[in-house]
Each structure stands twice: as structure tokens, then as C-alpha cells.
Amino acid sequence: MTTLPCPSCGSLKVVKNGLIHNGKQNHKGKDCGRQFVEDPQQKRIPPQTKVLIDKLLLEEIPLAGISRVCDVSESWLQEYVNCKYAAVPQAVNVSFKKKGQLTIQCDEMWSFVNDKGNKQWIWLALDVATREIVGGYVGTRSKQGAYQLWLSLPGGYRQCAIAYTDFWDAYGCVFPKKRHRPVGKETGKTSYIERFNCTMRQRVSRLVRKTLSFSKKLDNHIGAIWMFIHHYNSSLQD
Structure with missing residues (x-):
């Protein structure tokens, strides 16, 4: 057992669970199964932050500004934006119009x-x-x-x-x-x-x-x- 609380459930029932790719000790919460490391360099971005980022992308705000407002790294944000824009359909989806005087x-x-x-x-x-x-x-x-x-x-x-x-x-x-x-x-x-x-x-x-x-x-x-x-x-x- 370790004295680190699980970041998901707060339980102290945490055991060591091998090493991650950079050699850092990995831990696992016995109650919820969450795996984590102490003082992680990469943090999980919650869904509500991504929703906010999507809204800010529609405003006159540069990526550096969005990074500061949402407290995310510029490198993560750039990768997120790349994927977001790649998925945007490049064709209109308009309401039905009857043929006639358009x-x-x-x-x-x-x-x-x-x-x-x-x-x-x-x-x-x-x-x-x-x-x-x-x-x-x-x-x-x-x-x-x-x-x-x-x-x-x-x-x-x-x-x-x-x-x-x-x-x-x-x-x-x-x-x-x-x-x-x-x-x-x-x-x-x-x-x-x-x-x-x-x-x-x-x-x-x-x-x-x-x-x-x-x-x-x-x-x-x-x-x-x-x-x-x-x-x-x-x-x-x-």
C-alpha cells in the first residue's frame, strides 16, 4: 500500500502497479481501478473544458489566448484543434427549399x-x-x-x-x-x-x-x- 489517495475516489487503498513508459511509478486504486502517477506531467482535460474551447474557437481569440483562459498547454491545444478542424464537414447543410424563385x-x-x-x-x-x-x-x-x-x-x-x-x-x-x-x-x-x-x-x-x-x-x-x-x-x- 501507499499513502497516495486515488485522484478519482479519494481512497487510500492504492497499490503500486508497475512503471509507465518514462520509468515513473504507476499506481492503481483498488476500489475504482483508476491508474495514476504522482505529480503527472500530462493532465486529463475534462469534457467541459473541451466544450468551452469549442466555443472560444468561434470567437476572435488566438490559440495562445485560449490556452491561457482554459489552462491547457499550447501543444495539447494545437493537437486538439488539428483533430477538430479535420473533422469539420466541408459542405453546407441547409434547410429544404422548394424549387422556384431562389x-x-x-x-x-x-x-x-x-x-x-x-x-x-x-x-x-x-x-x-x-x-x-x-x-x-x-x-x-x-x-x-x-x-x-x-x-x-x-x-x-x-x-x-x-x-x-x-x-x-x-x-x-x-x-x-x-x-x-x-x-x-x-x-x-x-x-x-x-x-x-x-x-x-x-x-x-x-x-x-x-x-x-x-x-x-x-x-x-x-x-x-x-x-x-x-x-x-x-x-x-x-
Whole structure:
């Protein structure tokens, strides 16, 4: 027996149970079966802390700030974030729409990964009636980018939606001419998507124009954007 209490149940019925990988003595609580070491270097992160981290990832807070607030190591947090963003679906999940008069607003927003020479354009489409984001893509500001945005739209939008965009040539190369409406900002026909772009830039720390929280990994950059899109769409249904 040892004099160490079990961290789970508090019992003093604890026995030595071999050594862990670094040679440190392992212990086991006889009442609950919990295995532990004295003064562990790695601590278990409780579920409620992970819930808080998920919420903070949707705010304008850098990872270093989240690490301090939640009292977790930056290395653990980075690994957690990598897994979190990798699991985020990169496709919209929008409410059912009847085929008919659908209207969308589309726009592209500049961002970068690692340095400002590595530009990553965020292409988005927003339903005017519901304000949902109904399409999205992150990549180059080219015909290929516009094409990927088009492919990301649900079938009903590709079949019948009227699309208002700016005068960027790539849209005209991809969107059906009969349903494509290029307009200037003064018309207000793209005001909803422009407002969303502003909201996302203010909420996602890695998109703030002057920041030290920029993305260093493209996969995480894309994951953070899609995570916010899903959060935004779900908030419209609450």
C-alpha cells in the first residue's frame, strides 16, 4: 500500500502497479481501478473544458489566448484543434427549399496562410431569403475557384437560382448567363454577403486584417472557416 489517495475516489487503498513508459511509478486504486502517477506531467482535460474551447474557437481569440483562459498547454491545444478542424464537414447543410424563385448573393474574400504571398480566397454564396450560407470554397481567385463555388451549391440552386455577384470575370465564365446578375456595391444587391464577410472577419481571429493569429496550416485555415459557417447556419435555425 501507499499513502497516495486515488485522484478519482479519494481512497487510500492504492497499490503500486508497475512503471509507465518514462520509468515513473504507476499506481492503481483498488476500489475504482483508476491508474495514476504522482505529480503527472500530462493532465486529463475534462469534457467541459473541451466544450468551452469549442466555443472560444468561434470567437476572435488566438490559440495562445485560449490556452491561457482554459489552462491547457499550447501543444495539447494545437493537437486538439488539428483533430477538430479535420473533422469539420466541408459542405453546407441547409434547410429544404422548394424549387422556384431562389436568389443568392455571392462574393469572394481575401485571406492568407503563413504569409501574405500565399493568398487563399474564400468564395461564399448566401440565400437572400433565409440568410443561410448555401455554398463555399477556399482556393484561388480564378475560374476554378468560381467553378468550385458553383459545385458546392445544392442542386436546387444550380437549377434555378438567380445569382447576384460583383463584376469579377470568373463568375461570368461559370454561372449561367440567364441567371447571373453582376452588380456594383451601390445597388445593395450584394449587401447581405458583404455583411457576412465582415462578421466572419471580425469573429474568426485568423481572418482579422492586422493580426498575429494568422493560419500557418491550410487545413486548419479551411477547417476554421467551415466551422464558423456551420455555426452561423445553425444559429439561424435556433
